[in-house]
Amino acid sequence: MKGARRPEVRLPPLEPFRDGELEPDGDYDGLEFREEDLTGQDGAGARFMDCALTGCALDETRLHHARILDSVLMGLRGVGTDLAESTLRDVEVVEARLGGVQLHGAVLERVVIRGGKIDYLNLRKARLKDVVFEGCVLVEPDFGGARLERVEFVDCALKGVDLTGVTLAEVDLRQAAELDIARGVDRLSGAVISSGQLLDLAPVLAAQLGIRVEAGG
Template sequence: MPRRTTTRQPVLERLVLPALEEAGAEQLAAQDRHDGLRLVGADLTGADLTGATFTECELVDVTAHTTVLQHARLLETRIERLHAPVLDATRSTWRDVELVGSRIGALDVYDAEIRSTRITGTKFDWINLRSSTLEDVLFEDCTIDELDLGAVSATRVAFVNCRAGSVALSHARLEDVDLRGLEMRAISNLEGLAGATLDTRQVIDLAPALAAHLGLRVEV
């Protein structure tokens, strides 16, 4: 079979929500299931929503500082203009999610499952995706100071017009991960780039680091 030479892009469908019920922060609780809710301007600071499930929900202008979303499930849900200096979503599940125009400081999504998700116009100080599974994920117009992809398993992930200060790739497993639209100032664990797609400029910029990593001596 001939080797495929084209990078597969994320497969995403437009999220269309039904008529939603207006709700407030007081209606949310850990381990509960929340269906078809719309929260606008809610303050979830310090809330424990461990194990909660959100299905076909919309959260707009929500503050979620130190909110706990461990083991939470976000399904067919749109989050717009979220403000969260610290957000704990370890071991959470994201499926058919849109995160738009948000400002998140430290986002801990360790050991999470993120599928069919679009993240647009959002700024992060730090994203911890270590040991997470990503499939059909698109980052657009995002700024990420520190991106930790250690031990991640990523398939059909793309970045468009994004910037990252540093990217960590220790033990990453990548397939069809398109980094051409990600400006990276520093990369650690270069062996983790296997399975990624870069453009010519990126390869040239990385040449000294790749040569050092491989123990190559370059002489003119």
């Protein structure tokens, strides 16, 4: 199995963001957004290139169809952030505390999500390639209909994950700290799990296959 290719983000000297508010289809290049309150702002279709977003509030921030490239997102917080159909390429997401993030239909390539906690992450019909979830907690993430290729879960807790209709290719779950599959256990083809995880999943797999397990007579 090929491991995921991780991003190698090397930011240039950055200028502070001084515009106050995001703009739809805005073009942000080489900027540092530090402790900015972007609550409710509309940056749909915006492009962020060689940027750092640190400690920003993203409650209900609209970033639909945005492009985030060669950037570092650190300590983001917020509920209901809309990143649907966005593109994240060569991006590091560090210690995010987010809830209800909309990433359905998004494209993630060479992305690391390290630390933090994300509740109700919506990745339905998204495409993930060379993505690493590391040391983070994902509560009820929804991968319904998504395609995952060369994706790794390292020391990551997956709680109540939905894999309905997902397509997996070279997905490594062996190092997941917790693997709790709520739906879609039948879609694990293309993934690698550990022997211990197989034992944990045995009751769910048996139920999926219609096998009744009873104590010996």
